[in-house]
Amino acid sequence: MDDQVKRALERDRTIDIITRGRKTGEARRTEIWFHNIDGQLYITGTPGRRDWYANLLACPEFTFHLKQSVRADLPARATPILDQERRRVIIAAVHQKRGISRDVEAWVEGSPLVHVELLVE
Numbered sequence: 001m002d003d004q005v006k007r008a009l010e011r012d013r014t015i016d017i018i019t020r021g022r023k024t025g026e027a028r029r030t031e032i033w034f035h036n037i038d039g040q041l042y043i044t045g046t047p048g049r050r051d052w053y054a055n056l057l058a059c060p061e062f063t064f065h066l067k068q069s070v071r072a073d074l075p076a077r078a079t080p081i082l083d084q085e086r087r088r089v090i091i092a093a094v095h096q097k098r099g100i101s102r103d104v105e106a107w108v109e110g111s112p113l114v115h116v117e118l119l120v121e
Helices: 003-011 051-058 084-098 104-110
Strands: 012-019 027-037 040-044 061-066 073-080 112-119
Touching: 003 073, 012 051, 027 051, 027 084, 040 051, 040 084, 040 104, 084 104, 084 112
Parallel strands: none
Antiparallel strands: 012 027, 012 061, 027 040, 040 112, 061 073, 073 112
């Protein structure tokens, strides 16, 4: 993997993801934040239903589009994090890293959360 891409994965936050619509199969582009926690990549959002999450559940392969310090389209696979304790640990780490004070339990109960595996070397 290119050194600029590696640095972007460590420092950047805003990306686009391109998912496949679960009903239409059409490409859907969504701007979103990603989180690098101890070298692992995650995408989450505020509590509630999210189309991007439903699309990833139906078709976990997507494009992870870096667009801040470098531009790169990276093939990726999303795995939903469903275990409550694991969700709690990850969400608490995201909140701590970002310096936000939110109700972690509400996020554990109702937020989408996926682990991102980049399919590049």
